[in-house]
Amino acid sequence: MLSRQSKHTIMKIISMFSVVRGYNIPIIALAQYLSAIFILAPEKRALDVLLDFNLFIIVIASSLTIASGYIINNFYDSKKDLINRPNKSMIDRLVSQKTKLQVYFTVNFLVAILAFFVSFRAVLFFSTYIFLIWFYSHKLKKYPIIGNLTASLLAVLPFFAILLYYKNLYPQIFAHASFLFLLILIREIIKDLENIKGDIANDYLTIPVKYGEEFAKKTITALTIATIIPVYFLVEVYDVGYMDIYFYVSLIVLIFFLLLLWKSNSKPHYLQLHNILKFLVVSGVFCIVLINPQVLIHGKTLLKI
Numbered sequence: 001m002l003s004r005q006s007k008h009t010i011m012k013i014i015s016m017f018s019v020v021r022g023y024n025i026p027i028i029a030l031a032q033y034l035s036a037i038f039i040l041a042p043e044k045r046a047l048d049v050l051l052d053f054n055l056f057i058i059v060i061a062s063s064l065t066i067a068s069g070y071i072i073n074n075f076y077d078s079k080k081d082l083i084n085r086p087n088k089s090m091i092d093r094l095v096s097q098k099t100k101l102q103v104y105f106t107v108n109f110l111v112a113i114l115a116f117f118v119s120f121r122a123v124l125f126f127s128t129y130i131f132l133i134w135f136y137s138h139k140l141k142k143y144p145i146i147g148n149l150t151a152s153l154l155a156v157l158p159f160f161a162i163l164l165y166y167k168n169l170y171p172q173i174f175a176h177a178s179f180l181f182l183l184i185l186i187r188e189i190i191k192d193l194e195n196i197k198g199d200i201a202n203d204y205l206t207i208p209v210k211y212g213e214e215f216a217k218k219t220i221t222a223l224t225i226a227t228i229i230p231v232y233f234l235v236e237v238y239d240v241g242y243m244d245i246y247f248y249v250s251l252i253v254l255i256f257f258l259l260l261l262w263k264s265n266s267k268p269h270y271l272q273l274h275n276i277l278k279f280l281v282v283s284g285v286f287c288i289v290l291i292n293p294q295v296l297i298h299g300k301t302l303l304k305i
Helices: 004-019 025-040 046-050 053-076 078-084 086-092 097-118 120-138 146-166 171-194 196-201 207-211 213-226 228-237 241-261 267-291
Strands: none
Touching: 004 053, 004 086, 025 046, 025 053, 025 146, 025 171, 025 267, 053 078, 053 097, 053 120, 053 146, 078 086, 078 196, 097 120, 120 146, 146 171, 171 196, 171 207, 171 213, 171 228, 171 267, 196 207, 207 213, 213 228, 213 241, 228 241, 241 267
């Protein structure tokens, strides 16, 4: 039977796991590796990509930076989360604000050390990334439009770390990034609708707070329609293999998403919409393998000389 001290330690570990959203980080790391294998370095053997030490360091540094970003975001949003996410907030508060800051600075210091193993350019990239996350959490997220745009940009930046490493500027990459950026931007505005009570109480001037829910819905509708542009290029212009199935299904899902959006008027409704977008983003990660499924079926690319 566990002692009281052991139970307390376990609860703190669970709390920190909740703060850094540990369930998201492995998905992001997987997305970086799959992007490297199938999109950013398709000419390389998959095995060479998987065994690339510098790429491994970049993925680890990205994961740690994202984790530190969740920590500082949680630090600044502690009061707002008491209203918007009371259950999660109670778990997160098992770790003190002081401890969160200590872990935050420790993790960022570790990221800087890891980046030095890759290159000075990597150090500059991750230093800038860390600063932007802090600036967003401390200032920008309280303002409409710029806060949403910054949050969406920060979400796709880990993939640009891989892009800079491979120095691959194929137009197809930007089409993928544009589709992901739009999905995340839509999700950010949905989150603002979902958290409107806490935002009003804590003086966060989000789009729904400043311009109203109807304007927010119109903005989401316009952005959702805009996803047709990168999808067109991905399925008609560029070669994405069988992943075009994912993009066609995504458009169908987004049509139903818009129908539900205009019927939504409460937090549970917006949470449902949020989960639909999260499903599209996560499923998109796993569907990257559809670009060349022979890698998994026959190991063709994995073993190719």
